[in-house]
Amino acid sequence: MNAEIYLDYAATAPLDPEVVAVMRECLEREFANPSSQHPAGRRARAVVEAARAQVAARVGAAPQHIVFTSGATEANNLALLGMLSPRGGSRPHLVTSRIEHKSVLDTARALEQAGVAVSYVEADAAGHVVPGSVAQAIRADTVLVSIMHVNNETGVIQDIPAIGALCRERGVRLHVDAAQSIGKLPLTLGKAPIDLCSLTAHKVCGPKGVGALYVAPGVALVPQMHGGEQERGLRAGTLATHQIAGMGRAYELAAPEREGPRLAALRDDLWERLQAIAGVRANGDPARRAPHLLNVTFPGVEGESLRLALRDLAVSAGSACAADSPEASHVLTGMGLSDTLAASSLRFSVGRFTTAAEVERAAERVAAEVARLRALAALAPGWCAA
Protein backbone atom coordinates (compact mmCIF):
# COMPACT_ATOMS: atom_id res chain seq x y z
CA MET A 1 0.00 0.00 0.00
CA ASN A 2 1.39 3.42 -0.97
CA ALA A 3 1.51 6.42 1.35
CA GLU A 4 -1.87 8.02 1.87
CA ILE A 5 -2.85 10.86 -0.43
CA TYR A 6 -4.96 13.45 1.35
CA LEU A 7 -7.85 14.69 -0.80
CA ASP A 8 -10.35 15.54 1.91
CA TYR A 9 -9.78 19.26 2.48
CA ALA A 10 -13.54 19.80 2.50
CA ALA A 11 -13.64 17.78 5.73
CA THR A 12 -10.66 19.46 7.31
CA ALA A 13 -7.20 20.72 6.39
CA PRO A 14 -3.77 20.26 7.94
CA LEU A 15 -2.49 23.14 10.02
CA ASP A 16 -0.34 25.62 8.18
CA PRO A 17 3.11 25.75 9.87
CA GLU A 18 2.73 29.51 10.26
CA VAL A 19 -0.51 28.95 12.17
CA VAL A 20 1.24 26.42 14.39
CA ALA A 21 3.96 28.99 15.15
CA VAL A 22 1.44 31.62 16.22
CA MET A 23 -0.49 29.16 18.36
CA ARG A 24 2.65 27.83 20.04
CA GLU A 25 3.79 31.34 20.86
CA CYS A 26 0.39 32.06 22.30
CA LEU A 27 0.23 28.85 24.36
CA GLU A 28 3.65 29.51 25.82
CA ARG A 29 3.25 33.21 26.57
CA GLU A 30 -0.31 34.47 26.52
CA PHE A 31 -1.98 32.12 28.98
CA ALA A 32 -3.91 34.79 30.85
CA ASN A 33 -7.66 35.16 30.67
CA PRO A 34 -8.47 37.78 28.01
CA SER A 35 -11.25 39.10 30.25
CA SER A 36 -8.83 39.89 33.09
CA GLN A 37 -7.89 43.50 33.62
CA HIS A 38 -4.26 43.01 34.67
CA PRO A 39 -1.45 43.49 32.11
CA ALA A 40 -1.22 39.78 31.25
CA GLY A 41 -4.95 39.66 30.66
CA ARG A 42 -4.80 42.78 28.53
CA ARG A 43 -2.02 41.21 26.43
CA ALA A 44 -4.20 38.15 25.84
CA ARG A 45 -7.11 40.46 24.98
CA ALA A 46 -4.88 42.20 22.44
CA VAL A 47 -4.13 38.83 20.81
CA VAL A 48 -7.84 38.10 20.57
CA GLU A 49 -8.65 41.49 19.12
CA ALA A 50 -5.82 41.28 16.60
CA ALA A 51 -7.22 37.92 15.45
CA ARG A 52 -10.72 39.36 15.30
CA ALA A 53 -9.39 42.08 12.99
CA GLN A 54 -7.69 39.48 10.81
CA VAL A 55 -10.87 37.42 10.51
CA ALA A 56 -12.97 40.51 9.84
CA ALA A 57 -10.56 41.72 7.16
CA ARG A 58 -10.76 38.38 5.33
CA VAL A 59 -14.55 38.43 5.20
CA GLY A 60 -14.97 42.15 4.57
CA ALA A 61 -16.66 42.94 7.87
CA ALA A 62 -16.06 45.25 10.80
CA PRO A 63 -14.27 43.49 13.71
CA GLN A 64 -17.03 44.27 16.20
CA HIS A 65 -19.40 42.10 14.15
CA ILE A 66 -17.32 38.93 14.59
CA VAL A 67 -18.37 36.65 17.48
CA PHE A 68 -15.96 33.82 18.22
CA THR A 69 -17.47 30.35 18.73
CA SER A 70 -16.18 26.80 18.96
CA GLY A 71 -16.68 26.31 15.23
CA ALA A 72 -19.19 26.61 12.40
CA THR A 73 -21.54 24.09 14.00
CA GLU A 74 -21.90 26.27 17.09
CA ALA A 75 -22.18 29.35 14.87
CA ASN A 76 -25.01 27.68 12.91
CA ASN A 77 -26.72 26.74 16.17
CA LEU A 78 -26.35 30.25 17.55
CA ALA A 79 -27.71 31.80 14.37
CA LEU A 80 -30.77 29.57 14.09
CA LEU A 81 -31.59 29.12 17.75
CA GLY A 82 -30.71 32.73 18.53
CA MET A 83 -33.10 34.00 15.89
CA LEU A 84 -35.87 31.44 16.20
CA SER A 85 -36.17 30.17 19.74
CA PRO A 86 -39.89 30.72 20.39
CA ARG A 87 -40.47 33.79 22.53
CA GLY A 88 -43.63 35.17 23.99
CA GLY A 89 -45.90 32.60 22.41
CA SER A 90 -44.99 33.57 18.85
CA ARG A 91 -44.27 30.75 16.40
CA PRO A 92 -41.73 32.03 13.90
CA HIS A 93 -41.03 30.41 10.54
CA LEU A 94 -37.68 29.30 9.10
CA VAL A 95 -36.84 28.64 5.46
CA THR A 96 -33.87 26.44 4.67
CA SER A 97 -32.99 23.82 2.06
CA ARG A 98 -32.84 20.05 1.99
CA ILE A 99 -29.13 20.12 1.12
CA GLU A 100 -27.83 22.10 4.07
CA HIS A 101 -25.15 20.81 6.40
CA LYS A 102 -26.27 18.49 9.17
CA SER A 103 -25.59 21.22 11.75
CA VAL A 104 -28.30 23.35 10.15
CA LEU A 105 -30.74 20.53 9.36
CA ASP A 106 -30.52 18.96 12.81
CA THR A 107 -30.92 22.37 14.45
CA ALA A 108 -33.95 23.06 12.24
CA ARG A 109 -35.47 19.74 13.34
CA ALA A 110 -34.85 20.63 16.98
CA LEU A 111 -36.59 23.95 16.38
CA GLU A 112 -39.53 22.13 14.77
CA GLN A 113 -39.88 20.06 17.93
CA ALA A 114 -39.95 23.32 19.89
CA GLY A 115 -42.84 24.60 17.79
CA VAL A 116 -41.05 26.51 15.03
CA ALA A 117 -42.45 26.03 11.54
CA VAL A 118 -39.78 25.10 9.00
CA SER A 119 -40.00 24.96 5.20
CA TYR A 120 -37.37 22.93 3.37
CA VAL A 121 -36.67 24.06 -0.18
CA GLU A 122 -35.62 21.31 -2.62
CA ALA A 123 -32.47 21.63 -4.72
CA ASP A 124 -32.62 21.15 -8.47
CA ALA A 125 -30.77 18.37 -10.30
CA ALA A 126 -27.65 20.54 -10.66
CA GLY A 127 -27.52 21.19 -6.91
CA HIS A 128 -28.85 24.76 -6.94
CA VAL A 129 -31.21 26.17 -4.36
CA VAL A 130 -33.22 28.24 -6.80
CA PRO A 131 -33.93 31.76 -5.44
CA GLY A 132 -37.46 31.58 -6.81
CA SER A 133 -38.13 28.50 -4.67
CA VAL A 134 -36.89 30.37 -1.60
CA ALA A 135 -39.16 33.29 -2.49
CA GLN A 136 -42.14 30.94 -2.70
CA ALA A 137 -41.35 29.44 0.71
CA ILE A 138 -41.17 32.79 2.52
CA ARG A 139 -44.35 33.55 4.47
CA ALA A 140 -45.62 36.52 6.43
CA ASP A 141 -44.27 34.98 9.65
CA THR A 142 -40.86 34.02 8.22
CA VAL A 143 -38.07 35.32 10.44
CA LEU A 144 -35.02 33.72 8.90
CA VAL A 145 -33.75 32.11 5.70
CA SER A 146 -30.68 29.89 6.09
CA ILE A 147 -28.83 28.83 2.94
CA MET A 148 -25.22 27.69 2.69
CA HIS A 149 -22.77 29.54 0.43
CA VAL A 150 -21.03 26.45 -0.99
CA ASN A 151 -22.47 22.99 -0.63
CA ASN A 152 -20.10 20.78 1.31
CA GLU A 153 -20.70 17.68 -0.82
CA THR A 154 -20.98 19.00 -4.37
CA GLY A 155 -19.18 22.34 -4.12
CA VAL A 156 -22.08 24.10 -5.86
CA ILE A 157 -22.08 27.85 -5.14
CA GLN A 158 -25.53 29.07 -4.20
CA ASP A 159 -26.85 32.36 -5.55
CA ILE A 160 -26.52 34.23 -2.26
CA PRO A 161 -26.73 37.73 -3.83
CA ALA A 162 -30.13 36.90 -5.35
CA ILE A 163 -31.41 35.12 -2.24
CA GLY A 164 -30.13 37.97 -0.07
CA ALA A 165 -31.82 40.57 -2.28
CA LEU A 166 -35.18 38.86 -2.05
CA CYS A 167 -34.79 38.46 1.73
CA ARG A 168 -34.14 42.21 2.00
CA GLU A 169 -37.17 42.89 -0.18
CA ARG A 170 -39.36 40.71 2.05
CA GLY A 171 -37.90 41.97 5.33
CA VAL A 172 -36.47 38.58 6.30
CA ARG A 173 -33.04 37.94 7.84
CA LEU A 174 -30.55 35.77 5.90
CA HIS A 175 -28.08 33.38 7.51
CA VAL A 176 -25.31 31.92 5.35
CA ASP A 177 -23.11 28.99 6.34
CA ALA A 178 -19.79 29.85 4.70
CA ALA A 179 -17.75 27.04 6.27
CA GLN A 180 -16.97 25.56 2.87
CA SER A 181 -16.32 28.75 0.94
CA ILE A 182 -13.98 30.59 3.27
CA GLY A 183 -10.52 30.88 1.75
CA LYS A 184 -11.81 29.49 -1.57
CA LEU A 185 -14.09 32.33 -2.66
CA PRO A 186 -13.89 36.03 -1.80
CA LEU A 187 -16.42 37.24 0.77
CA THR A 188 -17.45 40.83 1.47
CA LEU A 189 -19.99 40.47 4.22
CA GLY A 190 -20.18 44.18 5.02
CA LYS A 191 -21.55 44.88 1.55
CA ALA A 192 -23.54 41.67 1.02
CA PRO A 193 -27.23 41.28 1.91
CA ILE A 194 -26.27 38.83 4.66
CA ASP A 195 -27.28 39.20 8.31
CA LEU A 196 -25.53 36.21 9.84
CA CYS A 197 -22.63 34.16 8.50
CA SER A 198 -20.99 31.08 10.01
CA LEU A 199 -17.23 30.72 9.71
CA THR A 200 -14.72 28.06 10.66
CA ALA A 201 -10.93 27.92 10.99
CA HIS A 202 -10.02 24.29 10.36
CA LYS A 203 -11.00 24.18 6.70
CA VAL A 204 -8.47 26.90 5.88
CA CYS A 205 -5.46 25.29 7.58
CA GLY A 206 -6.37 26.72 10.97
CA PRO A 207 -7.10 24.88 14.21
CA LYS A 208 -10.18 22.81 14.94
CA GLY A 209 -12.43 23.94 17.78
CA VAL A 210 -12.76 27.57 16.78
CA GLY A 211 -15.01 29.48 14.43
CA ALA A 212 -17.08 32.61 14.35
CA LEU A 213 -20.46 34.03 13.61
CA TYR A 214 -20.71 37.29 11.71
CA VAL A 215 -23.61 39.28 13.13
CA ALA A 216 -24.61 42.29 11.05
CA PRO A 217 -25.51 45.58 12.75
CA GLY A 218 -29.04 45.62 14.11
CA VAL A 219 -29.46 41.84 14.29
CA ALA A 220 -30.72 40.77 17.74
CA LEU A 221 -29.81 37.26 18.81
CA VAL A 222 -30.84 35.39 21.94
CA PRO A 223 -27.65 33.96 23.50
CA GLN A 224 -27.58 30.19 23.71
CA MET A 225 -24.85 29.90 26.33
CA HIS A 226 -24.98 31.53 29.71
CA GLY A 227 -22.36 32.29 32.31
CA GLY A 228 -20.41 35.29 31.11
CA GLU A 229 -20.48 38.49 29.13
CA GLN A 230 -17.84 37.48 26.63
CA GLU A 231 -18.41 38.26 22.96
CA ARG A 232 -20.87 41.08 23.70
CA GLY A 233 -22.89 38.66 25.81
CA LEU A 234 -23.62 36.46 22.78
CA ARG A 235 -21.26 33.63 23.64
CA ALA A 236 -20.37 33.03 27.26
CA GLY A 237 -17.16 31.22 28.16
CA THR A 238 -13.47 32.00 28.53
CA LEU A 239 -12.04 32.81 25.13
CA ALA A 240 -9.61 30.20 23.76
CA THR A 241 -6.84 32.68 23.02
CA HIS A 242 -4.50 30.28 21.19
CA GLN A 243 -7.31 28.88 19.02
CA ILE A 244 -8.50 32.36 18.15
CA ALA A 245 -4.95 33.50 17.38
CA GLY A 246 -4.59 30.48 15.07
CA MET A 247 -7.83 31.31 13.32
CA GLY A 248 -6.71 34.89 12.82
CA ARG A 249 -3.43 33.84 11.24
CA ALA A 250 -5.18 31.21 9.09
CA TYR A 251 -7.58 33.84 7.77
CA GLU A 252 -4.70 36.20 7.10
CA LEU A 253 -2.94 33.49 5.10
CA ALA A 254 -6.06 32.44 3.21
CA ALA A 255 -5.99 34.13 -0.17
CA PRO A 256 -8.83 32.97 -2.40
CA GLU A 257 -7.76 35.26 -5.23
CA ARG A 258 -4.40 33.48 -5.42
CA GLU A 259 -5.28 30.01 -4.15
CA GLY A 260 -8.61 29.57 -5.95
CA PRO A 261 -7.20 29.29 -9.48
CA ARG A 262 -4.49 26.87 -8.34
CA LEU A 263 -7.05 24.63 -6.63
CA ALA A 264 -9.36 24.80 -9.64
CA ALA A 265 -6.52 23.68 -11.91
CA LEU A 266 -5.81 20.67 -9.67
CA ARG A 267 -9.51 19.82 -9.42
CA ASP A 268 -9.99 20.11 -13.19
CA ASP A 269 -6.93 17.95 -13.84
CA LEU A 270 -8.38 15.28 -11.53
CA TRP A 271 -11.72 15.37 -13.32
CA GLU A 272 -10.10 15.20 -16.74
CA ARG A 273 -8.21 12.08 -15.69
CA LEU A 274 -11.24 10.44 -14.05
CA GLN A 275 -13.27 10.89 -17.21
CA ALA A 276 -11.22 8.07 -18.74
CA ILE A 277 -13.36 5.77 -16.55
CA ALA A 278 -16.49 4.69 -18.45
CA GLY A 279 -19.78 6.09 -17.17
CA VAL A 280 -18.45 8.49 -14.53
CA ARG A 281 -20.42 11.64 -13.84
CA ALA A 282 -19.61 14.74 -11.83
CA ASN A 283 -22.37 15.91 -9.52
CA GLY A 284 -23.33 19.57 -9.35
CA ASP A 285 -23.25 22.44 -11.81
CA PRO A 286 -19.65 22.63 -13.14
CA ALA A 287 -20.14 26.31 -14.01
CA ARG A 288 -20.96 27.27 -10.40
CA ARG A 289 -18.67 25.17 -8.29
CA ALA A 290 -16.10 26.08 -5.66
CA PRO A 291 -12.56 25.49 -6.91
CA HIS A 292 -11.51 22.80 -4.43
CA LEU A 293 -14.32 20.30 -4.67
CA LEU A 294 -15.31 17.48 -7.03
CA ASN A 295 -18.07 14.93 -6.41
CA VAL A 296 -18.04 11.95 -8.76
CA THR A 297 -20.37 8.97 -9.20
CA PHE A 298 -18.90 5.66 -10.33
CA PRO A 299 -21.90 3.61 -11.53
CA GLY A 300 -21.64 -0.14 -11.08
CA VAL A 301 -19.33 0.08 -8.06
CA GLU A 302 -20.67 -0.43 -4.55
CA GLY A 303 -19.73 2.58 -2.47
CA GLU A 304 -18.46 0.93 0.70
CA SER A 305 -16.26 -1.40 -1.32
CA LEU A 306 -14.91 1.52 -3.32
CA ARG A 307 -13.95 3.35 -0.15
CA LEU A 308 -12.13 0.35 1.31
CA ALA A 309 -10.40 -0.35 -2.00
CA LEU A 310 -9.20 3.27 -2.04
CA ARG A 311 -8.15 3.42 1.59
CA ASP A 312 -4.77 4.79 0.52
CA LEU A 313 -6.67 7.91 -0.59
CA ALA A 314 -8.24 10.10 2.08
CA VAL A 315 -11.53 10.92 0.36
CA SER A 316 -15.11 11.06 1.63
CA ALA A 317 -18.32 9.36 0.58
CA GLY A 318 -20.08 12.64 1.33
CA SER A 319 -19.98 14.87 4.33
CA ALA A 320 -17.48 13.65 6.91
CA CYS A 321 -19.98 14.89 9.50
CA ALA A 322 -22.43 12.20 8.31
CA ALA A 323 -19.85 9.48 7.67
CA ASP A 324 -21.10 7.31 10.54
CA SER A 325 -24.53 7.07 8.94
CA PRO A 326 -25.23 4.12 6.60
CA GLU A 327 -27.74 6.23 4.72
CA ALA A 328 -26.99 7.59 1.25
CA SER A 329 -26.05 11.27 1.00
CA HIS A 330 -29.12 13.46 1.53
CA VAL A 331 -27.56 16.02 -0.78
CA LEU A 332 -27.13 13.66 -3.74
CA THR A 333 -30.51 11.97 -3.32
CA GLY A 334 -31.97 15.45 -2.95
CA MET A 335 -30.55 16.20 -6.40
CA GLY A 336 -32.34 13.16 -7.81
CA LEU A 337 -29.69 10.44 -7.63
CA SER A 338 -30.84 6.95 -6.62
CA ASP A 339 -29.64 5.59 -3.28
CA THR A 340 -27.36 3.21 -5.20
CA LEU A 341 -25.72 5.96 -7.26
CA ALA A 342 -25.45 8.28 -4.31
CA ALA A 343 -23.64 5.51 -2.42
CA SER A 344 -21.36 4.97 -5.45
CA SER A 345 -20.11 8.55 -5.23
CA LEU A 346 -16.95 10.03 -3.78
CA ARG A 347 -16.06 13.57 -2.79
CA PHE A 348 -12.53 14.67 -3.69
CA SER A 349 -11.29 17.98 -2.30
CA VAL A 350 -7.90 19.53 -2.88
CA GLY A 351 -6.13 22.11 -0.76
CA ARG A 352 -3.07 24.15 0.00
CA PHE A 353 -0.63 21.25 0.16
CA THR A 354 -2.05 19.09 -2.67
CA THR A 355 0.38 18.46 -5.52
CA ALA A 356 -0.16 17.66 -9.19
CA ALA A 357 1.67 14.35 -8.70
CA GLU A 358 -0.80 13.38 -5.94
CA VAL A 359 -3.72 14.14 -8.24
CA GLU A 360 -2.20 12.03 -11.01
CA ARG A 361 -1.55 9.12 -8.64
CA ALA A 362 -5.04 9.37 -7.13
CA ALA A 363 -6.68 9.21 -10.56
CA GLU A 364 -4.65 6.12 -11.42
CA ARG A 365 -5.65 4.40 -8.20
CA VAL A 366 -9.33 5.22 -8.67
CA ALA A 367 -9.32 3.92 -12.26
CA ALA A 368 -7.62 0.68 -11.20
CA GLU A 369 -9.99 -0.05 -8.31
CA VAL A 370 -13.14 0.87 -10.22
CA ALA A 371 -12.08 -1.55 -12.97
CA ARG A 372 -11.35 -4.29 -10.41
CA LEU A 373 -14.67 -3.90 -8.60
CA ARG A 374 -16.64 -3.68 -11.83
CA ALA A 375 -15.03 -6.95 -12.96
CA LEU A 376 -16.15 -8.55 -9.67
CA ALA A 377 -19.71 -7.45 -10.43
CA ALA A 378 -19.75 -8.59 -14.05
CA LEU A 379 -23.28 -9.58 -15.14
CA ALA A 380 -24.82 -7.62 -12.25
CA PRO A 381 -28.36 -6.37 -12.97
CA GLY A 382 -28.92 -2.87 -14.27
CA TRP A 383 -30.02 -1.37 -10.94
CA CYS A 384 -26.46 -1.73 -9.63
CA ALA A 385 -25.46 1.06 -12.03
CA ALA A 386 -28.63 3.14 -12.05
Add this chain to the structure above:
Amino acid sequence: MEYSSEVVRRFDAPRNAGELPHGTPGLVAGEAEDRTLHVWIRFQLQVIDGAIQAARFAAFGCPHTVAAASLVAERLEGRSVGDVALLDVRALQDDLGVPVEKLGKLLRIEDALTACRRALDRLDTDVKKDD
Protein backbone atom coordinates in the same frame (compact mmCIF):
# COMPACT_ATOMS: atom_id res chain seq x y z
CA MET B 1 -16.58 0.74 9.36
CA GLU B 2 -13.99 -1.60 10.80
CA TYR B 3 -13.00 -4.76 8.92
CA SER B 4 -11.27 -7.90 10.17
CA SER B 5 -7.91 -8.71 8.62
CA GLU B 6 -9.51 -11.75 6.94
CA VAL B 7 -12.18 -9.59 5.29
CA VAL B 8 -9.55 -7.14 4.05
CA ARG B 9 -7.31 -9.96 2.77
CA ARG B 10 -10.15 -11.61 0.85
CA PHE B 11 -11.51 -8.30 -0.39
CA ASP B 12 -8.13 -7.22 -1.74
CA ALA B 13 -7.48 -10.54 -3.49
CA PRO B 14 -10.71 -12.54 -3.58
CA ARG B 15 -10.23 -16.21 -4.37
CA ASN B 16 -12.69 -17.97 -6.72
CA ALA B 17 -13.88 -14.70 -8.29
CA GLY B 18 -15.02 -14.60 -11.88
CA GLU B 19 -16.77 -16.89 -14.34
CA LEU B 20 -16.15 -20.49 -15.38
CA PRO B 21 -15.70 -20.83 -19.16
CA HIS B 22 -18.86 -21.04 -21.22
CA GLY B 23 -19.61 -24.68 -22.10
CA THR B 24 -18.02 -26.11 -18.95
CA PRO B 25 -19.80 -29.45 -18.35
CA GLY B 26 -22.09 -29.73 -15.31
CA LEU B 27 -22.38 -25.98 -14.89
CA VAL B 28 -25.18 -24.43 -12.84
CA ALA B 29 -25.62 -20.88 -11.66
CA GLY B 30 -27.78 -19.13 -9.11
CA GLU B 31 -28.07 -15.55 -7.99
CA ALA B 32 -29.85 -13.40 -5.42
CA GLU B 33 -30.20 -9.69 -4.80
CA ASP B 34 -31.61 -7.11 -2.44
CA ARG B 35 -31.77 -3.63 -3.88
CA THR B 36 -32.45 -1.99 -0.57
CA LEU B 37 -29.25 -3.51 0.81
CA HIS B 38 -27.31 -2.76 -2.38
CA VAL B 39 -26.28 -6.39 -2.80
CA TRP B 40 -26.24 -8.88 -5.69
CA ILE B 41 -24.47 -12.23 -5.63
CA ARG B 42 -24.05 -14.94 -8.23
CA PHE B 43 -22.46 -18.36 -7.84
CA GLN B 44 -21.47 -20.80 -10.57
CA LEU B 45 -20.87 -24.42 -9.64
CA GLN B 46 -19.44 -27.17 -11.79
CA VAL B 47 -21.02 -30.40 -10.51
CA ILE B 48 -19.79 -33.76 -11.72
CA ASP B 49 -21.26 -36.96 -10.22
CA GLY B 50 -22.64 -35.07 -7.25
CA ALA B 51 -19.34 -33.38 -6.40
CA ILE B 52 -18.58 -29.70 -6.78
CA GLN B 53 -15.48 -29.59 -8.96
CA ALA B 54 -15.25 -25.81 -9.23
CA ALA B 55 -17.05 -22.79 -7.75
CA ARG B 56 -16.91 -19.15 -8.75
CA PHE B 57 -18.67 -16.03 -7.53
CA ALA B 58 -19.49 -12.53 -8.73
CA ALA B 59 -20.75 -9.82 -6.39
CA PHE B 60 -21.93 -6.23 -6.19
CA GLY B 61 -21.79 -5.49 -2.52
CA CYS B 62 -19.88 -4.36 0.49
CA PRO B 63 -16.45 -5.75 1.46
CA HIS B 64 -18.05 -8.23 3.88
CA THR B 65 -20.25 -9.57 1.10
CA VAL B 66 -17.32 -9.96 -1.28
CA ALA B 67 -15.18 -11.67 1.34
CA ALA B 68 -17.99 -14.01 2.42
CA ALA B 69 -18.87 -14.98 -1.15
CA SER B 70 -15.20 -15.72 -1.82
CA LEU B 71 -14.95 -17.87 1.31
CA VAL B 72 -18.12 -19.80 0.44
CA ALA B 73 -16.98 -20.48 -3.12
CA GLU B 74 -13.61 -21.67 -1.90
CA ARG B 75 -15.13 -23.95 0.74
CA LEU B 76 -17.61 -25.51 -1.68
CA GLU B 77 -14.95 -26.84 -4.03
CA GLY B 78 -14.45 -30.57 -3.48
CA ARG B 79 -17.64 -30.91 -1.42
CA SER B 80 -20.78 -32.83 -2.34
CA VAL B 81 -23.81 -30.91 -3.57
CA GLY B 82 -25.62 -32.05 -0.42
CA ASP B 83 -23.22 -29.90 1.56
CA VAL B 84 -24.55 -26.74 -0.08
CA ALA B 85 -27.67 -26.96 2.07
CA LEU B 86 -25.53 -27.22 5.20
CA LEU B 87 -23.91 -23.84 4.74
CA ASP B 88 -24.34 -21.82 7.91
CA VAL B 89 -24.29 -18.10 7.30
CA ARG B 90 -23.86 -17.40 11.01
CA ALA B 91 -20.67 -19.45 11.03
CA LEU B 92 -19.45 -17.25 8.16
CA GLN B 93 -20.30 -14.24 10.25
CA ASP B 94 -18.08 -15.56 13.04
CA ASP B 95 -15.25 -16.65 10.75
CA LEU B 96 -15.01 -13.25 9.08
CA GLY B 97 -16.01 -11.02 11.99
CA VAL B 98 -19.03 -9.61 10.15
CA PRO B 99 -21.08 -7.15 12.22
CA VAL B 100 -24.66 -8.11 12.95
CA GLU B 101 -26.08 -5.31 10.82
CA LYS B 102 -24.57 -7.00 7.77
CA LEU B 103 -26.37 -10.30 8.39
CA GLY B 104 -29.08 -9.44 5.87
CA LYS B 105 -26.45 -9.25 3.14
CA LEU B 106 -24.97 -12.61 4.11
CA LEU B 107 -28.42 -14.17 3.93
CA ARG B 108 -28.47 -13.27 0.23
CA ILE B 109 -25.50 -15.66 -0.11
CA GLU B 110 -27.76 -18.41 1.22
CA ASP B 111 -30.42 -17.36 -1.30
CA ALA B 112 -27.94 -17.52 -4.19
CA LEU B 113 -26.86 -21.00 -3.17
CA THR B 114 -30.50 -22.08 -2.90
CA ALA B 115 -30.93 -20.83 -6.46
CA CYS B 116 -27.94 -22.97 -7.47
CA ARG B 117 -29.52 -26.05 -5.86
CA ARG B 118 -32.78 -25.44 -7.68
CA ALA B 119 -30.86 -25.11 -10.95
CA LEU B 120 -29.13 -28.35 -10.12
CA ASP B 121 -32.46 -30.07 -9.43
CA ARG B 122 -33.75 -28.87 -12.78
CA LEU B 123 -30.60 -30.17 -14.45
CA ASP B 124 -31.11 -33.60 -12.82
CA THR B 125 -34.73 -33.68 -13.88
CA ASP B 126 -33.78 -32.84 -17.44
CA VAL B 127 -31.13 -35.58 -17.45
CA LYS B 128 -33.65 -38.13 -16.16
CA LYS B 129 -36.14 -37.07 -18.82
CA ASP B 130 -33.43 -37.59 -21.44
CA ASP B 131 -32.81 -41.09 -20.03
